[in-house]
Amino acid sequence: MADAQSELDLLKRVIKLQTENDDMITQARKEQALEQEVQGSQHRFHNTSWYKDIKKLEDIVWYDEKPEIVIPQRIQKIKEFINQVSKGVDMWQINVEINKAYYSICDTTTSTDQKHFVE
Incomplete structure (x- = not known):
């Protein structure tokens, strides 16, 4: 049992x-x-592209054992990065201004053509 x-x-x-x-x-x-x-x-x-940009910036910012050598190099890289970004913004602003000018010209020619047509 x-x-x-x-x-x-x-x-x-x-x-x-x-x-x-x-x-x-x-x-x-x-x-x-x-x-x-x-x-x-x-x-x-x-x-994603923005993540890659952030990682590049992190790589630029972090420095290693010899800050007296590395920091000026990193500062230069940061300046180059900022210049590239600002050039992109400048190009965007230029495109906006060109588009504004183009559309204002189109608007004035259309309005004068319409006035001429009415007269």
């Missing part, structure tokens, strides 16, 4: 351990799927 009871207890314990094992395997698969999803999101995020 004692052997039968110990076998029954052992069988219950084995079933409980198998259930826990199945739960752990399921949890591990969920975590693995989540990890892959996060890696994909990070990959997409790191490939």
